[in-house]
Amino acid sequence: MTVLEQPGSYRPTPPPAWRPRTDPAPLLPDAEPYRLLGTDAVADADPGLLLRLYAELVRGRRYNAQATALTRQGRLAVYPSSTGQEACEIAAGLALADQDWLFPSYRDTLAVIARGVDPVEALTLLRGDWHTGYDPGEHRVAPLCTPLATQLPHAVGLAHAARLKGDDVVALAMVGDGGTSEGDFHEALNFAAVWQAPVVFLVQNNGFAISVPLAKQTAAPSLAHKSVGYGIPGRLVDGNDAVAMHEVLTGAVERARAGGGPTLIEAVTYRVEAHTNADDATRYRTDAEVEAWRAHDPIDLLERELRSRGLLTDDVTTEARDAAERMAARLRERMNADAALDPMDMFAHVYAEKTSQLQEQAAQLRAELDAELDAEEER
Amino acid sequence: MTTAAIPTTRKAGRKPASMAQALTSALRDAMTDDPTVHVMGEDVGSLGGVFRITDGLAKEFGEERCTDTPLAEAGILGTAIGMAMYGLRPVVEMQFDAFAYPAFEQLISHVSRMRNRTRGAMPMPLTIRIPYGGGIGGVEHHSDSSEAYYMATPGLHVVTPATVADAYGLLRASIASDDPVVFLEPKRLYWSKADWSPEQPEQVAPIGRAVVRRTGRSASLITYGPSVPVCLEAAEAARSEGWDLEVVDLRSLVPFDDETVCASVRRTGRAVVVHESTGFGGPGGEIAARITERCFHYLEAPVLRVAGFDLPYPPPMLERHHLPGVDRVLDAVARLQWEADWTSEPGRGGAERLAGGAH
Numbered sequence: 001m002t003v004l005e006q007p008g009s010y011r012p013t014p015p016p017a018w019r020p021r022t023d024p025a026p027l028l029p030d031a032e033p034y035r036l037l038g039t040d041a042v043a044d045a046d047p048g049l050l051l052r053l054y055a056e057l058v059r060g061r062r063y064n065a066q067a068t069a070l071t072r073q074g075r076l077a078v079y080p081s082s083t084g085q086e087a088c089e090i091a092a093g094l095a096l097a098d099q100d101w102l103f104p105s106y107r108d109t110l111a112v113i114a115r116g117v118d119p120v121e122a123l124t125l126l127r128g129d130w131h132t133g134y135d136p137g138e139h140r141v142a143p144l145c146t147p148l149a150t151q152l153p154h155a156v157g158l159a160h161a162a163r164l165k166g167d168d169v170v171a172l173a174m175v176g177d178g179g180t181s182e183g184d185f186h187e188a189l190n191f192a193a194v195w196q197a198p199v200v201f202l203v204q205n206n207g208f209a210i211s212v213p214l215a216k217q218t219a220a221p222s223l224a225h226k227s228v229g230y231g232i233p234g235r236l237v238d239g240n241d242a243v244a245m246h247e248v249l250t251g252a253v254e255r256a257r258a259g260g261g262p263t264l265i266e267a268v269t270y271r272v273e274a275h276t277n278a279d280d281a282t283r284y285r286t287d288a289e290v291e292a293w294r295a296h297d298p299i300d301l302l303e304r305e306l307r308s309r310g311l312l313t314d315d316v317t318t319e320a321r322d323a324a325e326r327m328a329a330r331l332r333e334r335m336n337a338d339a340a341l342d343p344m345d346m347f348a349h350v351y352a353e354k355t356s357q358l359q360e361q362a363a364q365l366r367a368e369l370d371a372e373l374d375a376e377e378e379r
Numbered sequence: 380m381t382t383a384a385i386p387t388t389r390k391a392g393r394k395p396a397s398m399a400q401a402l403t404s405a406l407r408d409a410m411t412d413d414p415t416v417h418v419m420g421e422d423v424g425s426l427g428g429v430f431r432i433t434d435g436l437a438k439e440f441g442e443e444r445c446t447d448t449p450l451a452e453a454g455i456l457g458t459a460i461g462m463a464m465y466g467l468r469p470v471v472e473m474q475f476d477a478f479a480y481p482a483f484e485q486l487i488s489h490v491s492r493m494r495n496r497t498r499g500a501m502p503m504p505l506t507i508r509i510p511y512g513g514g515i516g517g518v519e520h521h522s523d524s525s526e527a528y529y530m531a532t533p534g535l536h537v538v539t540p541a542t543v544a545d546a547y548g549l550l551r552a553s554i555a556s557d558d559p560v561v562f563l564e565p566k567r568l569y570w571s572k573a574d575w576s577p578e579q580p581e582q583v584a585p586i587g588r589a590v591v592r593r594t595g596r597s598a599s600l601i602t603y604g605p606s607v608p609v610c611l612e613a614a615e616a617a618r619s620e621g622w623d624l625e626v627v628d629l630r631s632l633v634p635f636d637d638e639t640v641c642a643s644v645r646r647t648g649r650a651v652v653v654h655e656s657t658g659f660g661g662p663g664g665e666i667a668a669r670i671t672e673r674c675f676h677y678l679e680a681p682v683l684r685v686a687g688f689d690l691p692y693p694p695p696m697l698e699r700h701h702l703p704g705v706d707r708v709l710d711a712v713a714r715l716q717w718e719a720d721w722t723s724e725p726g727r728g729g730a731e732r733l734a735g736g737a738h
Contacts, residue, residue, distance in 0.1 A: 131496035142464070143496055147488045153454050154489070157461020157469075164417075164443055165465070183481070187454030194449055349499040350534055352557045355587065355634035 022231040029224035029234040033268045036244040037301045045243050047311055053090060053242045054306060055320045057299045060086040060110045062324035066331050071277045075335045077128040080107040084272030087298035088204045090114055091245035095253050096172055101140040103155040103173040115139045120334045129339035149179040152188030159197040170198045170256045178209025180223050193230040198256035201264045204239060206271035211284040227264035239267030240298040343369060395572040398546045402432045404577040405550035410440050416554060419446040420455055420472030429474055430510060430569055452482040459505050460489050469505045470554055476511040477520035490559045491534030503559045512605045512655050513702055514567035516695040523692055524656035529561045530632050536586055537632040539563040541607035543573040545630060548583020565605035589636035591643060595625035598649035598715055601640055601666055603629040606653045606703060613708040622712055632662060641673045648679040649715045653703055658686030680716035
């Protein structure tokens, strides 16, 4: 009204509620993935850490190979290999303190065993004898999660609860590039940021969600850039550089521990093998692409660093390989034993107490099992 | 829709309280008794929830225990899972029935099976409060009865109160349960009142027990939640027709109280299942099948269902035509083959033919 009455007197003003909540600049990831191996910046890296990472990478690669072989032998229902991604897995497993929690996805068995979980129990889900083989509370490792990104809000809630209780606990949640498209990824990051929960989100961008390449997954400059919209810092790292991964993850965990809130880390890596044994990777990618990534192998990269420092002696390689072989032999031996299963266990853990319906059904199965036993005895 | 007053025992010092007040009392008492109980959801803080069920809790217990979350149902339930993993007892509010659907994956893939997939190592002691059902003139997505979805998911308890006392008792029991409970609040009963006092909460049977709200000999009305008052009113009206109807309030859909339901149907020989949810694939099909499997030789007539029509919940100006009301219940009762002469039909069952025989 006033505007009409007094032409030229109207000056547009910003909406009254408007104020920038956060300066986006410090949240932005670097333009290039952060690297340490092969640069001058690695000079400060502790030789003990380098050797430990090397041994773990070698063991992890052997574990992947053994588990894949067990799948071919029918001992595992399925195995999603993390060959080529071992640096991400090992760094994630080593970045946490004892009291911290890991929230793995189905491909993250190496991170799980790096937390101390029994290698056979880490395969229970994939073996098919039960869903989770380990007690999540014992090693502070959540069950391997198959639905994509659904474990991320759990990590936020747990870290939030720990902080409410005054406990010094950080949660590290792992997800793949495909999982970043899920709604739960968004909701988890948003809750974490609003609550300033001590959580670290690690995205392993291995190039494909089964067969769908990243370009068909997102139009974002990088997956790390997604952090900015939540008010969370994003970090972009070379996921095949174990030392860089270790430094960035450890830094993010310490930042969360100190009350700095969540961080989103994108590890740029590659899934050298197929999604699982049920997948045919030749249908959606070229040999040349795979070979280019094989030339950027996480173990080779670290070996070159160790060699340039004179740390890679024959003793070191022999010891690492022997330890990996011993682990593989034990794994083979234990996985080749048939699992002892009690079918009645199916009813044991549905509710704290069996409902009358489950009691009836358990009795039915008991009778069927007894009849089977009787029939076997008669034979 | 009219709702009949639910008979209550008047005790000294009691005055009318609403179901909404009883629910608030249950939350407050649970939070007072157990510091691990946390209430969370959209608008539960300073607003006290859109139905004011969480009124005053943030002020009394602080925003850390009564938390306004971002608007995201999967995030609300997903983070509550993590909190339960760390030993808390979250009580999650989903604002309306149909708003809970984004949280379905968390409910079905994680909440319901966390105990099972970890072989008992990780129970999920959380309560999911969902206002449900129609009759309050809500616009689209504010009146669904989604109980069949929850009932079809093993690992969840599904309960729904119909009285003020049950609202308090069942909510306390749900929060105390080490298993996840979907707590369905019949929103058109929020303002129903009964003589009830938070200082003298009545003892409520544990989750899984149905209750006979009205005894009768002619037929059993098997119902729950918002349809309980409808059935009680129908039973009163039926007296003039010479029918003496029994009304069974299930209270708990999972676990299901076969014992109470079957005892009632065996007494009366006839049963009608009444609920607002759609009939096809709805809870009534399961309930009717259970009754038929267990009580076939006691039945004088097929088990009938009175349910909402098999359509998306209609707009509020039409909902009275959709919701099962007293007349529709009475129509079903009238169809219970009162005139059929079972004894003259060879090969058919019936209580009279079986009289004196082993049931």
